[in-house]
Structures are given as structure tokens and as C-alpha cells.
Amino acid sequence: MTLTDSFVPTTSGAVLDGPALWSAQAHMPSVIGRQLVIERGEGSYVFTSDGRRLFDGTAGLWHANVGHAHPELARAAYEQMMRLETYHVFQRYANDRALELGELLASLAPMERAKVILNSGGSDAIDVACKLARRHWQREGRESKQIILSREHAYHGLHAYGTSIAGLSFNREGYGTESLVPETARISFDDLAEVEATIERIGADRIAAIVSEPIQGTGGVNPPEPGYLEGLQRLARQHDLLLIVDEVITGFGRTGEMFASQRYGLEPDLVTFAKGVTSGYAPLGGVLVAPRVWEPFYLDSPDTPIFRHGATYSGHATAAAVALKHLEILERDGLVARVRELEGVLRTELSGLAQRQAGVVEARVAGFLGGVALDERIDAVRVADRLIELGFISRPLRGNTLQLSPPFIVSDQEVAEYVSAIEQTVAEETQR
Known part of the structure; x- marks a missing residue:
């Protein structure tokens, strides 16, 4: 049994018996039983207690710039x-x-x-x-x-x-x-x-x-x-x-x-x-x-x-x-210069996404920071949840926007795969 298994509520009242940790910025009844417990990290990836490997597309909360578990x-x-x-x-x-x-x-x-x-x-x-x-x-x-x-x-x-x-x-x-x-x-x-x-x-x-x-x-x-x-x-x-x-x-x-x-x-x-x-x-x-x-x-x-x-x-x-x-x-490791390269990669990938996908209203890039603003008929929270199923972490922000801010150590290919996963989820939501 994992940590999360022990706290999955079976009734609405069971939410009151959830974990002692009061999560930040959370509507607690909505997250109890759905929490992703991150137990380790490696480079640009984190691993959950139930065995999932997730690309950390937000670098945690914008901070894991050199990746996780750097010796x-x-x-x-x-x-x-x-x-x-x-x-x-x-x-x-x-x-x-x-x-x-x-x-x-x-x-x-x-x-x-x-x-x-x-x-x-x-x-x-x-x-x-x-x-x-x-x-x-x-x-x-x-x-x-x-x-x-x-x-x-x-x-x-x-x-x-x-x-x-x-x-x-x-x-x-x-x-x-x-x-x-x-x-x-x-x-x-x-x-x-x-x-x-x-x-x-x-x-x-x-x-x-x-x-x-x-x-x-x-x-x-x-x-x-x-x-x-x-x-x-x-x-x-x-x-x-x-x-x-x-x-x-x-x-x-x-x-x-x-x-x-x-x-x-x-x-x-x-x-x-x-x-x-x-x-x-x-x-x-x-x-x-x-x-x-x-x-x-x-x-x-x-x-x-x-x-x-x-x-x-x-x-x-x-x-x-x-x-x-x-x-x-x-x-x-020349990581600040690498960010300038990654900005170009992200800009190219998001520009293509915005042109191909009608569900994307706007793609914004500055440095190695990206925001994908979705059509109001598409729920960014649901898109972010679906991305987790595909192995990628994003985060819904104000304006129905998805956050992209991976670590500086990612490859061009990983950026492309991340944006491709976003395109897939947006396409699925557009067809709902």
C-alpha cells in the first residue's frame, strides 16, 4: 500500500480523515485521494510513489533549473x-x-x-x-x-x-x-x-x-x-x-x-x-x-x-x-547560454502548435518560459491532468494557460516531445 492509498476517501466524510499535510493553494476536497506523491527525482524527471515517471515540464515551481538529484x-x-x-x-x-x-x-x-x-x-x-x-x-x-x-x-x-x-x-x-x-x-x-x-x-x-x-x-x-x-x-x-x-x-x-x-x-x-x-x-x-x-x-x-x-x-x-x-x-556547464538556445527551440515548437491547433489561442515565450493559452471551451485543468497520464507535468495558470518551464538541462527532443503531448491533449479536448 502506498501513502496515497491509505488516504483515498470512500465517502465525502472521509475527506476529513485525509493526510495531516494541508496542501498549498489547494481546494482540499478536490485533491484528497488524487495527490501525486513525488518520492524521487533524476535529472528532468520525477517519480511518484505509485511508479510513474514524469517529465518535469515546470521545473517544480519554476526552480529546478539544473534538474533533480544533482550529486x-x-x-x-x-x-x-x-x-x-x-x-x-x-x-x-x-x-x-x-x-x-x-x-x-x-x-x-x-x-x-x-x-x-x-x-x-x-x-x-x-x-x-x-x-x-x-x-x-x-x-x-x-x-x-x-x-x-x-x-x-x-x-x-x-x-x-x-x-x-x-x-x-x-x-x-x-x-x-x-x-x-x-x-x-x-x-x-x-x-x-x-x-x-x-x-x-x-x-x-x-x-x-x-x-x-x-x-x-x-x-x-x-x-x-x-x-x-x-x-x-x-x-x-x-x-x-x-x-x-x-x-x-x-x-x-x-x-x-x-x-x-x-x-x-x-x-x-x-x-x-x-x-x-x-x-x-x-x-x-x-x-x-x-x-x-x-x-x-x-x-x-x-x-x-x-x-x-x-x-x-x-x-x-x-x-x-x-x-x-x-x-x-x-x-x-554553460547553462545560461543553453537557455538562449532552448528559447529558440521552445519558440519554434509553440509557434507550430499555435498554427496547427485551433484550441490554442496564443503561445507566449520569453526566455525558457512558455505559456499556452487555451480556448475558453477547453479546461486547462483537465488538460494538465491528461498530460500526467501521458507522462508530462504542466500546470494550469490564470487565463486558462498552461505553464512550460522545464529544467535547463533538457534536450531539444524532450522539448519537442513535451509540446507534442500538449498538442495531443488539446486535440482530444477539442474533439470532446
């Missing part, structure tokens, strides 16, 4: 734990791995002379970045600048700030107010004139920052309209707002550059990162901070303020050791 990363974690599992980085304490990783990340950052705040993941990073944006303006004596602007359809994690700035309304609902943190507002995800109108309506003297994903992920894999991100940067500079770029998905090679900010010519004030910094082998995230924001906190004066950030696992030594080895692998 060098496992060894790096083991060796670091045998030396020092971790030590905190509060006040005068630090650990050598966190310091080493900070220097490397600063050298890769899309801004000059960056400082690095480390924490445990992307949601942590967004909370810190939004707090720091507000703290920046309070320190400047401009107390009214408190509002954080974020885009329609945006996803920025689910901590309090990420929930509050979500452009997916269902992630903000149910807490008694329109936004957990009230000083937030949404802007158009593709229309700069509307963005400027929103800034004028609210008043730049009340706005602390604009936060944006370079390529929207959970919102439907939406590449930016030409000039949109550059326009956001221009508006931020024009109105004296901080620009926060959320690179939790796009950072560390997913767009064919180390950061998507470099692909789109951005010079952010703050960059959030996570996922791809370790390929998910250890929970790690953080914020890259430009001099405009960090310098006042470094002045040699008793009046210099403290930015009150930090968590127990900020700068976790083992996570940092894994990140260092992972970034070494990315460079050594």
Missing part, C-alpha cells in the same frame, strides 16, 4: 553541514559562506555596488523589499510616500506584503479588507498611459515604489509589451519612486541572462530573488539593494539608522554553500 549539490550540502550547518548573521556575527555568497551575488547583480540581504525565499524577499522601500522614504523625511504599486495579474508570494500587492484578486480576498497592507494599489499590466494616470491620481508624493515581475509567471506567463518595463523605469525616475524588480522566477538564467533586468535594460533600486539561486536544493532568497537605498544605512555616524530586517535563517550557511556550488555549475 554535486547534495555533496556541497553534506560537506557544509559536517563543518557548520549554520550560524546567524545578526549584528556583529556572520558566517563565511554567507559572506562569500554575498560577494558573488553582488558581482552578478544588475546594478553597480549592490548590497545583499539574504533570507529563506521569495515571499520573504518581497516582504523585506517593500518594507525597505517604505523605510527609505521615512528616513528621507518624506513620510507620505507609503503606497506600493503592483501590476494587474501579478504574483509576489503569499506573505502579508505579497498577499497585499497581488494582482490576482483571489489571493487578496477573504481577510476582511481589500488588502492586508492598505497602502497598496494596482496598475495596468501593459498600458503605460494608464500607469501614468494611476500615479497622477494617487499622487507621486504618496507612492514609495513600483514592483514588477519582468515576465509575469503565475499570472499567465506574460512577457512584457515592448517598451513597457523601460517605461516603468522611466516613470519611476520621473516621479521619484523606487523600482523593485521581482526576479524570483526569472533570476539566474531563466531568460538567457543572469537576470531579466539585464535582458530588458533595467537598473532597479531593489531586486528580489530566490528559486534559481539554488535550483531549489536549499530554501534561499534575498534582495539586491542599490547604493541609493543602502548607503544612508552605512554612514559612519551614531545617528545612522538600523533597518530592522532579519530572520533566524537569514544567511543560512548550508543554503549559501549550496547556492555557491549551484552558481558554479551554471557557469561551468
Whole structure:
């Protein structure tokens, strides 16, 4: 008997006796008894407890960029734990791995002379970045600048700030107010004139920052309209707002550059990162901070303020050791350059799919990220379930869209087979 067998409900009441684990982002009555228990991984594939081998077409949650069960990363974690599992980085304490990783990340950052705040993941990073944006303006004596602007359809994690700035309304609902943190507002995800109108309506003297994903992920894999991100940067500079770029998905090679900010010519004030910094082998995230924001906190004066950030696992030594080895692998194996090749392969395959299959409304590609938007008469959830039967993992997103973001180590043939499986399932649904 497998783990899932023991929890398959036989009546509606049996759902209440399901597993103790409360699954993330799940309608629990719908998933109890249907859960896929992943018990191991190998390269671009994962294996379930009931014996299925599945192509990981989403790289987990956009993170397994170097694939699963990489022996060098496992060894790096083991060796670091045998030396020092971790030590905190509060006040005068630090650990050598966190310091080493900070220097490397600063050298890769899309801004000059960056400082690095480390924490445990992307949601942590967004909370810190939004707090720091507000703290920046309070320190400047401009107390009214408190509002954080974020885009329609945006996803920025689910901590309090990420929930509050979500452009997916269902992630903000149910807490008694329109936004957990009230000083937030949404802007158009593709229309700069509307963005400027929103800034004028609210008043730049009340706005602390604009936060944006370079390529929207959970919102439907939406590449930016030409000039949109550059326009956001221009508006931020024009109105004296901080620009926060959320690179939790796009950072560390997913767009064919180390950061998507470099692909789109951005010079952010703050960059959030996570996922791809370790390929998910250890929970790690953080914020890259430009001099405009960090310098006042470094002045040699008793009046210099403290930015009150930090968590127990900020700068976790083992996570940092894994990140260092992972970034070494990315460079050594030429995986960022490989992403540029894979982008072309994915674009060709999805272009053909869209031309051949009437059930596909649009195929979107930016870097090694793809979104297949389906006709509204086709259920993306059902398509994703059918893909699992065929041995492939995708994920339904906003806009009836399928997510494609395989690991960087896949072959051209595997990409073609993945898209072919999507075509088969869409054709089946079209004929229903």
C-alpha cells in the first residue's frame, strides 16, 4: 500500500480523515485521494510513489533549473553541514559562506555596488523589499510616500506584503479588507498611459515604489509589451519612486541572462530573488539593494539608522554553500547560454502548435518560459491532468494557460516531445 492509498476517501466524510499535510493553494476536497506523491527525482524527471515517471515540464515551481538529484549539490550540502550547518548573521556575527555568497551575488547583480540581504525565499524577499522601500522614504523625511504599486495579474508570494500587492484578486480576498497592507494599489499590466494616470491620481508624493515581475509567471506567463518595463523605469525616475524588480522566477538564467533586468535594460533600486539561486536544493532568497537605498544605512555616524530586517535563517550557511556550488555549475556547464538556445527551440515548437491547433489561442515565450493559452471551451485543468497520464507535468495558470518551464538541462527532443503531448491533449479536448 502506498501513502496515497491509505488516504483515498470512500465517502465525502472521509475527506476529513485525509493526510495531516494541508496542501498549498489547494481546494482540499478536490485533491484528497488524487495527490501525486513525488518520492524521487533524476535529472528532468520525477517519480511518484505509485511508479510513474514524469517529465518535469515546470521545473517544480519554476526552480529546478539544473534538474533533480544533482550529486554535486547534495555533496556541497553534506560537506557544509559536517563543518557548520549554520550560524546567524545578526549584528556583529556572520558566517563565511554567507559572506562569500554575498560577494558573488553582488558581482552578478544588475546594478553597480549592490548590497545583499539574504533570507529563506521569495515571499520573504518581497516582504523585506517593500518594507525597505517604505523605510527609505521615512528616513528621507518624506513620510507620505507609503503606497506600493503592483501590476494587474501579478504574483509576489503569499506573505502579508505579497498577499497585499497581488494582482490576482483571489489571493487578496477573504481577510476582511481589500488588502492586508492598505497602502497598496494596482496598475495596468501593459498600458503605460494608464500607469501614468494611476500615479497622477494617487499622487507621486504618496507612492514609495513600483514592483514588477519582468515576465509575469503565475499570472499567465506574460512577457512584457515592448517598451513597457523601460517605461516603468522611466516613470519611476520621473516621479521619484523606487523600482523593485521581482526576479524570483526569472533570476539566474531563466531568460538567457543572469537576470531579466539585464535582458530588458533595467537598473532597479531593489531586486528580489530566490528559486534559481539554488535550483531549489536549499530554501534561499534575498534582495539586491542599490547604493541609493543602502548607503544612508552605512554612514559612519551614531545617528545612522538600523533597518530592522532579519530572520533566524537569514544567511543560512548550508543554503549559501549550496547556492555557491549551484552558481558554479551554471557557469561551468554553460547553462545560461543553453537557455538562449532552448528559447529558440521552445519558440519554434509553440509557434507550430499555435498554427496547427485551433484550441490554442496564443503561445507566449520569453526566455525558457512558455505559456499556452487555451480556448475558453477547453479546461486547462483537465488538460494538465491528461498530460500526467501521458507522462508530462504542466500546470494550469490564470487565463486558462498552461505553464512550460522545464529544467535547463533538457534536450531539444524532450522539448519537442513535451509540446507534442500538449498538442495531443488539446486535440482530444477539442474533439470532446
